[in-house]
Amino acid sequence: MAWTFRCSRTTSPRQLSTSPCRTTSSRSSPTMSCHASAASGPSTSTTISSLLRLSVAPQFLPRSLRVADLAANQVTEIFPLTFGEKPALRSVYLHNNQLSNAGLPPDAFHGSEAVVILSLSSNRLSYLPPSLPPSLERLHLQNNLISKVPRGALSRQTHLRELYLQHNQLTDSGLDATTFSKLHHLEYLDLSHNRLASVPAGLPRTLAVLHLGRNRIRGVEAARLRGARGLRYLLLQHNQLGATGLPAGALRPLRGLHTLHLYGNGLDRVPLALPRRLRALVLPHNHVTTLGARDLAGTPGLAELNLAYNRLVSARVHRRAFRPLRALRSLDLAGNLLTRLPGGLPGGLHTLRLQRNQLRALEPEPLAGLDQLRELSLAHNRLRVGDIGPGTWHELQALQVRRRPVLDLSHNELSFVPPDLPEALEELHLQGNRISHVGPEAFLSTPRLRALFLRANRLHMTSIAPDAFLGLLHLSVVDTAGNPEQVLVRLPPTTPRQPRAGSPRARRGPAV
Secondary structure (H helix, E strand, O other): EEEEEEEEEOOHHHHHOOOOOOOOOOOOOOOEEHHHHHHHOOOEEEEEOOOOOOOOOOOOOOOOOEEEEEOOOOOEEEEEHHHHOOOOOOOEEEEOOOOHHHOOOOOOOOOOOOOOOEEEEOOOOOOOOOOOOOOOOOOEEOOOOEEEEOOOOOOOOOOOEEEEEEOOOOOOHHHHOOOOOOOOOOOOEEEOOOOEEEEOOOOOOOEEEEEOOOOOOOOOOHHHHOOOOOOOOOEEOOOOOOOOOOOOOOOOOOOOOEEEEOOOOOOOOOOOOOOOOOOEOOOOOOOOOOOOOOOOOOOOOOOHHHHHHHOEEEHOOOOOOOOOOOOEEEEEEOOEOOOOOOOOOOOOEEEEEEEOOOOOOOHHHHHOOOOOEEEEEEEOOOOOOHHEEOHHHHHHHOOOOOOEEEEOOOOOOOOOOOOOOOOOOOOOEOOOOOOOOEEOOOOOOOOOEEEEEEEOOOOOOEEOOOOOOOOOOHHHHHHHOOOOOOOOOOOOOOOOOOOOOOOOOOOOOEEO
């Protein structure tokens, strides 16, 4: 007979949370329900109710126990036979309690050699507990006070695949070269939100995901990464790398690296000699001012490049900077200081984000060949209709889009709807401009338009011509809120046939 023991805080059967990690509150007084139930055989269960949460774990639980859930109590102490001598025990949930190292005996899991999941997150542990089950595959220790992993504390957990140590107080002195070296199956390691000044040593070659965000890392050494050659995702956002913390070639040992996050590190240029197979480079909120002709040449396989909210100016972006990136699908240059579109954009781009720059002109040449573009965001710039060169939108006529094609020209200085918009366009954002009139020919070039946003312009009640939307059979959304007056909008019929007199469709009058 296999047993499950659950002791979670509830209020009433109707409000009982389905998640063992969640405490549900209500207006009624909370009660604590403990259930010990058999998984097979004769029905046997016990229920204990109290107005208080558990502060001490039960001293004895059934030997055939498989799952133990004591989460979200106030447990400060467990006993050797609470979880010890349970050969069938697989999962133990102790998160959101008050456990310190003193309340966790060294033999807490003695004789329980089948535990694969142990959750000790959100407690008061100051160091990683010794004598954890060697069978562990997933270990949660986040949101504690851990400042040290004692030498050998993880030497027996050779089956561990996921280790969560984020939101602790770990420093470099609290780890050593052997801390993770015995974890021959480790795939996921989260050390974010700690106090580390360098990348830990001794990382295993099986590691696929490494979170180091929000530490105090000032430098990355190639030697620290040589053992982790299987790494696919490296997250280093919000550290202190600065201009010299990521020297050329520091990440070269990571030949299979797929994604690199360097958000908010004070970098003044794109790092050089990155792994050639890199697919996603995320560099927003740094201090990058320049893109040279060869800065991105070493990563020809990039599919995503995010350089948003840096300090790029058009004069320092080489016309060939993006040309080597033939696989690029998403380019985010939002929040920079660009005054014109960069040249040499890869023809396979699906998404181009240029909002919140200082664009004053649009010419057709930079858009030539972008026949796979699905989304173009030009919001919050300084564009006027006269600044958009003849034929600019014609370069986007061949859009082949699998989802709704979007053009965002919101929050510019447009005084009327730009002419000759792309034929495939389905969603057009023009809010926050200076548009005061929409003429009958405004949307002749966009027969597939489904949604139009004209809010916060200078439109009045009769500013939109009665036949402005004639022929737009798919148009279902027209947003004109926030203008000086309510705007009368007459949507077109949904089919090209003329409706019969007196039918509901014929009575479809002006909509506001």
